[in-house]
Amino acid sequence: MTLRMPKLTVWRVIFAAIMLAGLYATYLRVFYGLGGSTNLSDKFPWGLWIGFDVMCGVALAAGGFTLVAIVHIFNIRTYHPVLRPAILTAFLGYQLVVVGLLFDLGRPDRLWHPLVMWNPHSVMFEVAWCVTLYSIVLFLEFLPMVFERFGFHRPLAWIHKISVPLMILGVLLSTLHQSSLGTLFLIVPEKEYPLWYTPLLPLLFYVSAIAVGLAMTIFESWHSSRAFGRALELPLLASLGRVLAVVMSVYLWIRFLDMAHRGVFGLLKIPRIETWLFFLEIGLMVVPTILLYRAKVRMRPGALYSCAVMVVFSFIANRLNVGITGLEAGSGVHYIPKWSEAAVTLAIVAAGFAIFRVFAHYFPVFEAHSHESSHETADSKEEDPVAVG
Amino acid sequence: MSKAILYDSTLCIGCKSCEGACAERWGLPYNDKIAAEENISAHKLTTVETHGDRFSRRLCMNCQQPACVSVCPVGALQKTSLGPVTYDQEKCMGCRYCMQACPFQVPSYEWEARLPRMRKCNMCYERQVEGKVTACSEACPVGATKTGNRDELIAEAQQRINDNPSQYNPKIYGIKEVGGTSVLFLSAVPFAQIGLRTNVPLEPLPDTTWRVLELLPDVVSTGAVLLGGIWWVSNRRSEVEKAEGKRK
Numbered sequence: 001m002t003l004r005m006p007k008l009t010v011w012r013v014i015f016a017a018i019m020l021a022g023l024y025a026t027y028l029r030v031f032y033g034l035g036g037s038t039n040l041s042d043k044f045p046w047g048l049w050i051g052f053d054v055m056c057g058v059a060l061a062a063g064g065f066t067l068v069a070i071v072h073i074f075n076i077r078t079y080h081p082v083l084r085p086a087i088l089t090a091f092l093g094y095q096l097v098v099v100g101l102l103f104d105l106g107r108p109d110r111l112w113h114p115l116v117m118w119n120p121h122s123v124m125f126e127v128a129w130c131v132t133l134y135s136i137v138l139f140l141e142f143l144p145m146v147f148e149r150f151g152f153h154r155p156l157a158w159i160h161k162i163s164v165p166l167m168i169l170g171v172l173l174s175t176l177h178q179s180s181l182g183t184l185f186l187i188v189p190e191k192e193y194p195l196w197y198t199p200l201l202p203l204l205f206y207v208s209a210i211a212v213g214l215a216m217t218i219f220e221s222w223h224s225s226r227a228f229g230r231a232l233e234l235p236l237l238a239s240l241g242r243v244l245a246v247v248m249s250v251y252l253w254i255r256f257l258d259m260a261h262r263g264v265f266g267l268l269k270i271p272r273i274e275t276w277l278f279f280l281e282i283g284l285m286v287v288p289t290i291l292l293y294r295a296k297v298r299m300r301p302g303a304l305y306s307c308a309v310m311v312v313f314s315f316i317a318n319r320l321n322v323g324i325t326g327l328e329a330g331s332g333v334h335y336i337p338k339w340s341e342a343a344v345t346l347a348i349v350a351a352g353f354a355i356f357r358v359f360a361h362y363f364p365v366f367e368a369h370s371h372e373s374s375h376e377t378a379d380s381k382e383e384d385p386v387a388v389g
Numbered sequence: 390m391s392k393a394i395l396y397d398s399t400l401c402i403g404c405k406s407c408e409g410a411c412a413e414r415w416g417l418p419y420n421d422k423i424a425a426e427e428n429i430s431a432h433k434l435t436t437v438e439t440h441g442d443r444f445s446r447r448l449c450m451n452c453q454q455p456a457c458v459s460v461c462p463v464g465a466l467q468k469t470s471l472g473p474v475t476y477d478q479e480k481c482m483g484c485r486y487c488m489q490a491c492p493f494q495v496p497s498y499e500w501e502a503r504l505p506r507m508r509k510c511n512m513c514y515e516r517q518v519e520g521k522v523t524a525c526s527e528a529c530p531v532g533a534t535k536t537g538n539r540d541e542l543i544a545e546a547q548q549r550i551n552d553n554p555s556q557y558n559p560k561i562y563g564i565k566e567v568g569g570t571s572v573l574f575l576s577a578v579p580f581a582q583i584g585l586r587t588n589v590p591l592e593p594l595p596d597t598t599w600r601v602l603e604l605l606p607d608v609v610s611t612g613a614v615l616l617g618g619i620w621w622v623s624n625r626r627s628e629v630e631k632a633e634g635k636r637k
Contacts, residue, residue: 031503032501033500033501033502033503033505034498034500034505035500035501035502036501040498040500041500042428042429042430042431042488042494042496042497042498043494045485045488045489045498046485046489069616072620073616073619073620073623074619074623075620075623075624075626075627076623077627104484105482105483105484106481106482106483106484106485106498106499106505106506107481107482107483107504107505108482108483110463110480110481110482110483111482113462113463113480113482114462114463114482117463117464117465117480118464119459119461119462119463119464120602121458121459121595121598121599121602122459122460122461122462122464122486123460123598123601123602124460124461124462124484124486125462125463126602126605127462128462164620168613168616168617168620171612171616172608172609172612172613172616175608175612176605176608176609179601180601183598183601183602184486184598186597186598186600186601187456187459187460187489187490187594187595187597187598188489188490188492189590189594189597190492190586190588190589190590191492199597199600202601327489331494332494
């Protein structure tokens with residue numbers, strides 16, 4: 001304990017600093033508009049708040065639908081212990097995406113407009129509807145944690161009754177909008193650098209969302225096991241690592257085939273920033289994929305965690321490349337986010353970590369819960385219920 | 390019968406009368422400083438560009454199948470049957486997808502405003518409804534900018550090329566670009582030399598996203614059956630296991 005206290009304090013100081021910077025940036029955004037708080041321009045209308053907060057935020061929250069599909073639809077109950085943290089991440093993730101949108105929209109007071117003013121030809125319209133509906137689904141998937149905490153048995157039973165159609169709906173909505181975030185960029189064939197522009201963007205975004213979802217599940221299990229002093233569900237996470245390796249391989253193979261068919265490998269010889277960013281992105285994908293095929297790597301918590309982190313960062317790089325850097329040359333401008341853009345983004349991420357931690361501390365996120373039939377999880381490795389601090 | 394603007398760069402003398410008329414029509418300030426700006430922006434919806442000893446204009450192309458209209462999630466942008474692409478500022482929520490999607494980078498944003506709007510030329514929709522030509526056409530002293538029916542203007546442009554083949558680059562910009570635009574250009578030199586974009590696709594951009602969006606009902610219905618079926622099969626299996634477990 002004596003060793004942990006100063007470490008926690010350092011993190012708290014950093015957290016407070018980030019929040020203060022975010023607060024000041026928020027002040028700038030509110031009183032000086034997008035012009036006073038961002039480096040966006042007529043030729044570069046989307047920046048960090050779309051590229052990271054929205055596009056990465058939605059992808060990082062993909063563990064929710066991935067694990068719901070695995071556990072409840074494919075009925076692979078082994079993964080039940082990591083389902084709740086994944087749902088919590090997704091639920092928080094989507095709330096934070098909406099917060100990011102409120103910063104980015106010129107008229108945040110009109111966030112609701114797409115729900116009443118329709119344009120079915122717009123990808124953004126479809127995303128708006130899917131995200132709204134999926135947020136409701138996530139809220140309902142998340143509610144049992146609250147109901148269990150306070151012992152509300154009857155509403156818990158109601159939710160259980162509708163849970164199967166609800167979960168199928170959630171997976172369908174996720175499929176639609178995860179892929180649609182890629183479809184958004186199909187409209188800019190002349191702006192997007194050809195290493196990233198492909199008619200397959202929706203498929204690539206979808207498959208990669210599944211990979212990020214799995215990687216985030218490993219990531220948050222590792223962190224929470226440290227934060228709460230739980231034993232790590234290692235065999236379970238190791239087998240998730242196996243699934244992740246397969247999904248990554250499928251993704252990389254589609255990516256390779258797509259580039260081969262479009263004949264763009266020649267671009268890799270051109271020494272320009274896009275080429276380096278592409279190699280960075282692909283390198284971050286290939287290395288963990290190869291490593292995860294080794295049992296030794298999967299069974300070592302540190303190595304498994306590092307692979308998950310690499311996968312997460314590879315797709316953050318991918319989303320930023322598609323949403324920001326890949327568009328710079330085609331737009332004819334150079335965009336570097338203003339400090340206030342970065343401050344808001346950091347504050348949103350930090351808030352996400354903090355809320356997750358507090359919630360997981362007070363609510364039954366990681367414990368084995370009594371209302372699910374307990375013998376189903378009995379054959380999986382039961383986690384140590386002892387929580388420290 | 391859709392309206393269009395024909396801009397003949399070979400006739401333009403760079404007097405910028407069109408800029409002044411445009412500013413007046415929108416109620417925007419116009420002075421020497423603004424006249425010197427060669428970029429369109431939220432306070433300058435058309436501009437005359439200088440390319441050596443030649444001139445060119447920048448304004449919203451009011452595309453036949455506009456990317457901005459297709460991407461707008463709230464339908465604030467509309468392609469009217471008259472030709473102009475109009476904007477309803479009461480609907481706009483400021484997502485700026487129209488700006489991202491526009492192949493000509495035309496829509497501009499009021500970045501400094503607390504309640505910002507997108508701004509762009511709408512080919513003087515209100516005037517055209519009343520049968521008047523656009524403010525810029527009316528102001529042009531040499532007839533370099535002309536408003537009329539799109540078909541007739543294309544025929545006229547072709548006629549000008551045929552009459553004076555040595556004076557013109559033998560093409561009309563705006564017939565095929567992104568599936569056709571409502572602003573047509575004639576030039577003495579290849580279009581890239583007067584700052585026009587020659588890298589834009591010839592297919593209408595809304596097709597790129599619609600090809601995917603139109604699959605939505607198929608994906609949802611197939612997905613629902615598939616996921617429901619998987620659940621049905623896998624759940625049956627675990628029910629059997631449960632029952633057998635109880636028997637033991």
